[in-house]
Amino acid sequence: MKNLLIATAVLLLAACAKTPDWDYDKSANFSNYKTFAWMPSASLTKNVNNYQISGLMEKRVREAVNNELQKQNMQLVDVAQADVLINYHASVDTKIDVDTVNIGYGARWNYWNMGYNTQTTTREYEVGTLIIDVIDSASKQLIWRGAKEGRLKKNQTPAQRTQVVNETVANILSNFPPKAQQ
Numbered sequence: 001m002k003n004l005l006i007a008t009a010v011l012l013l014a015a016c017a018k019t020p021d022w023d024y025d026k027s028a029n030f031s032n033y034k035t036f037a038w039m040p041s042a043s044l045t046k047n048v049n050n051y052q053i054s055g056l057m058e059k060r061v062r063e064a065v066n067n068e069l070q071k072q073n074m075q076l077v078d079v080a081q082a083d084v085l086i087n088y089h090a091s092v093d094t095k096i097d098v099d100t101v102n103i104g105y106g107a108r109w110n111y112w113n114m115g116y117n118t119q120t121t122t123r124e125y126e127v128g129t130l131i132i133d134v135i136d137s138a139s140k141q142l143i144w145r146g147a148k149e150g151r152l153k154k155n156q157t158p159a160q161r162t163q164v165v166n167e168t169v170a171n172i173l174s175n176f177p178p179k180a181q182q
Contacts, residue, residue: 020148022175028136028143030177035075037082038062039135060162061088064169065132072176084143087133092152097123126152132172146172 024030065086066076079085100120127149134144148168156164 020146020172020175022144022146022178024144024178025141030143033074033083033134033136033177035077035081035083036069036086036134037077037079037084037137039085039087040079041087056158057161057165060165061090061130061169064166065173067166068170068173069176072173079137082137085135085137087135089131089133091129093127093129095125095127097125128152130168130172132169134176144176144178146176148172 065088069086070076098120099122100118103117103119128151129147129149131145131147133142135141136143148171150168153164
């Protein structure tokens with residue numbers, strides 16, 4: 001049951017999530033790419049690392065990517081006609097925050113006597129990562145990758161989940177095509 005909960009929350013990244021990470025092939029001429037299609041095997045519904053992404057979340061991701069690429073005047077076409085192919089991956093990792101606080105106190109007798117009271121608190125939380133890959137369809141080479149991770153939020157409505165997915169995908173694709181090819 002825990003895996004199912006993780007699966008439905010995988011892309012519900014917190015608003016305070018880190019800045020996306022991008023990498024791309026500097027030799028690729030991104031102005032030549034006008035059409036896109038999904039990799040035939042691009043799917044989050046298969047089991048990976050003991051979690052499964054729901055079909056609802058997969059649909060949200062695909063729609064968000066389609067919308068963002070179409071805003072950039074790219075057209076969704078059949079695989080055979082596509083300039084680039086889109087693939088994506090999602091993962092969930094468990095992380096632990098450990099906070100230790102030392103509270104000092106002292107008393108004076110014939111010398112200074114210092115003592116400490118130490119309190120340690122641990123919190124386990126889950127971080128989801130969404131990775132979007134863009135592959136040149138002719139060469140079958142990866143030409144661009146964007147990723148974003150953030151703390152997962154649970155117990156959201158479908159509308160909230162859609163909004164978070166849309167914002168996350170828009171944030172990841174905000175540097176596709178790359179703005180500054182250096």
